[in-house]
Amino acid sequence: MKEIAAAIITETGKLKTKKDHLLIAVDGRCGSGKSTLGAYLQQKMHGNLLHMDDFYLRPEQRTPKRREEPGGNVDRERFLEEVLLPLHKGTKFTYRPFNCRKWELDQPVEVEARKINIVEGSYSCHPELYDYYDLHVFLTVDPKEQMYRIQNRLGKMTCAETFRTKWIPMEENYFSKITVDDLSKIVNMSTPNFFRYFKKVFNTSPMEYLKKIRISHATDMLSSTDKSISFIAQECGFFDASHFTHAFEQSTNMKPKEFRQKARAGLNHN
Numbered sequence: 001m002k003e004i005a006a007a008i009i010t011e012t013g014k015l016k017t018k019k020d021h022l023l024i025a026v027d028g029r030c031g032s033g034k035s036t037l038g039a040y041l042q043q044k045m046h047g048n049l050l051h052m053d054d055f056y057l058r059p060e061q062r063t064p065k066r067r068e069e070p071g072g073n074v075d076r077e078r079f080l081e082e083v084l085l086p087l088h089k090g091t092k093f094t095y096r097p098f099n100c101r102k103w104e105l106d107q108p109v110e111v112e113a114r115k116i117n118i119v120e121g122s123y124s125c126h127p128e129l130y131d132y133y134d135l136h137v138f139l140t141v142d143p144k145e146q147m148y149r150i151q152n153r154l155g156k157m158t159c160a161e162t163f164r165t166k167w168i169p170m171e172e173n174y175f176s177k178i179t180v181d182d183l184s185k186i187v188n189m190s191t192p193n194f195f196r197y198f199k200k201v202f203n204t205s206p207m208e209y210l211k212k213i214r215i216s217h218a219t220d221m222l223s224s225t226d227k228s229i230s231f232i233a234q235e236c237g238f239f240d241a242s243h244f245t246h247a248f249e250q251s252t253n254m255k256p257k258e259f260r261q262k263a264r265a266g267l268n269h270n
Helices: 002-016 034-045 065-066 076-089 143-154 157-175 180-186 189-202 208-226 231-235 240-253 257-267
Strands: 022-028 046-052 093-095 110-112 114-122 135-139
Touching: 002 022, 002 034, 002 135, 002 143, 002 189, 022 034, 022 076, 034 046, 076 093, 076 114, 110 240, 143 157, 189 208, 208 231, 208 240, 208 257, 231 240, 231 257, 240 257
Parallel strands: 022 114, 022 135, 046 114
Antiparallel strands: 093 110
């Protein structure tokens, strides 16, 4: 854990020279050490620490359709609006944590944006949230060790069994959409080592590299086909049309529809 933390602190030191405030996401499997790492980083870097557990769905939001979505277990829309967007701008914000025991929102919490802002928890790197962070961390754990840690944490076998049959499958559905862990296994490397090696060779993170490939594929489809934006988003591996539009605009300074119009105007002109 300390080796991972040291690498994060080193990378953060480099990024601090370029930005006034930084957002770090610590995602990963339950029992992998996200909370421990987040608390350690907060202590070492004197930053804010926010928890995705504070944004679990309220009872009225827990529809079968929503629960089937990868990462649909959290209110990412509320997290984005109340926390991530203000942090991204470096402004003060207020949010209401979800109380898992009372199944309701607690009293508002006011937070000042700091130089370092850490978000820990499963789903923090959801595709709709990913681009707002400056640094992404993914922690994993062996399934047997995972259950051992969960049982020790909860103290009751029945609670641990609920994690095994309910919460872990929901997480795995979400993680199946993230390719970095799979790539790490293919090259027989741990995820942190794979991240470091990939960045050393390609001078970018695996997710950023993948996003560039997807955007490149999307520009070709926008220029050469009449397929809908939603179809292209799905075909190129984006979570949905909204996320695709956000990522495309970040990369090209144009919305997909605007790019398509200009590309076709150029073709017609030629």
